[in-house]
Amino acid sequence: MRKSWFAVILLVLPPSFAHAQHRLPATPSTVVWGYYDAASEPVLRIESGETVEVHTLIVTGPDELEAAGVAPEDVETALRDVHREVAREGPHILTGPIYIEGAMPGDVLEVRILSVRPAVPYATNTFAGRGLLPDDFPHSRTRVFELDLERGVAIFSDGIEIPLRPFFGSMGVAPPPEVGRLSSVPPWKHAGNLDNKELVAGTTLFIPVHVPGALFHAGDGHAAQGDGEVSLTALETSLIGTFQLNVRKDMTLEWPRAETPEAYITMGMHEDLLEAARIAVREMIDFLQTEKGLSADDAYMLTSVAVDLRITQLVDGNLGVHAMLWKSLFVD
Numbered sequence: 001m002r003k004s005w006f007a008v009i010l011l012v013l014p015p016s017f018a019h020a021q022h023r024l025p026a027t028p029s030t031v032v033w034g035y036y037d038a039a040s041e042p043v044l045r046i047e048s049g050e051t052v053e054v055h056t057l058i059v060t061g062p063d064e065l066e067a068a069g070v071a072p073e074d075v076e077t078a079l080r081d082v083h084r085e086v087a088r089e090g091p092h093i094l095t096g097p098i099y100i101e102g103a104m105p106g107d108v109l110e111v112r113i114l115s116v117r118p119a120v121p122y123a124t125n126t127f128a129g130r131g132l133l134p135d136d137f138p139h140s141r142t143r144v145f146e147l148d149l150e151r152g153v154a155i156f157s158d159g160i161e162i163p164l165r166p167f168f169g170s171m172g173v174a175p176p177p178e179v180g181r182l183s184s185v186p187p188w189k190h191a192g193n194l195d196n197k198e199l200v201a202g203t204t205l206f207i208p209v210h211v212p213g214a215l216f217h218a219g220d221g222h223a224a225q226g227d228g229e230v231s232l233t234a235l236e237t238s239l240i241g242t243f244q245l246n247v248r249k250d251m252t253l254e255w256p257r258a259e260t261p262e263a264y265i266t267m268g269m270h271e272d273l274l275e276a277a278r279i280a281v282r283e284m285i286d287f288l289q290t291e292k293g294l295s296a297d298d299a300y301m302l303t304s305v306a307v308d309l310r311i312t313q314l315v316d317g318n319l320g321v322h323a324m325l326w327k328s329l330f331v332d
Contacts, residue, residue: 034090169220
């Protein structure tokens with residue numbers, strides 16, 4: 001009997017977990033800007049099971065930050081360096097790629113998200129004639145929000161505070177080589193710009209591997225986000241995260257999946273929202289059949305009566321739907 005693809009130990013490590021086996025800062029030589037590509041040269045090689053602390057950079061540029069009110073001395077030097085030295089091909093600065101020894105096409109990369117914390121005490125939100133309502137908001141606006149890191153909230157305005165739930169909007173591997181260079185904007189089978197707010201510290205993401213070494217990247221840091229990300233951006237910020245990257249040769253997946261301490265998650269991404277929902281539901285039915293032993297009919301019924309479909313995001317070309325199956329349903 002094959003091992004369950006969700007048979008993982010989910011750990012929320014304390015802040016004292018500071019001894020990652022590798023550290024990957026964001027510098028002009030350790031990032032790509034705006035794409036995933038099987039031809040990208042790895043900036044770090046690690047063994048399966050090792051941990052790496054990754055620094056990622058905010059999507060808002062230094063000039064935009066200063067114009068919105070951030071003091072020049074509070075703009076990260078790394079951000080200025082990347083904007084000065086790296087060619088931009090899209091909105092997201094992605095740290096990586098990381099080559100994981102032994103990963104081969106057909107395997108699955110298990111990404112255990114051990115810790116996530118903001119690297120700066122501010123975040124931004126921007127709309128610029130895009131998002132879900134471009135006709136209603138055709139103009140551009142960027143706001144800066146203070147992050148109270150001690151209290152764990154973002155100060156939206158007097159009387160409104162947003163709990164911080166930092167996560168990486170983009171975590172992915174290289175797409176299949178025949179796809180070529182893929183924009184960092186649309187999520188797909190390589191994961192990438194999922195913008196799934198459930199992927200906080202203590203959760204695990206499973207991504208199909210398409211090239212040797214997997215070539216893992218992370219970026220698009222968010223301090224918090226609502227499902228949908230309707231204005232195009234979340235509370236965008238720079239993040240530092242610690243990942244344990246494991247090669248799973250006992251698993252085969254077509255689409256990314258995830259596990260939180262409370263739920264199993266399947267995902268669908270497509271330019272048509274209904275088709276994205278169908279993918280997420282079919283993936284959940286497959287999970288219930290292969291991992292929980294249900295018949296196809298019973299899996300479809302259980303998905304209808306107990307699984308929650310949520311809109312992941314509506315603004316990235318390929319729209320996202322994720323299905324949440326609560327572990328509390330399984331009384332054993």
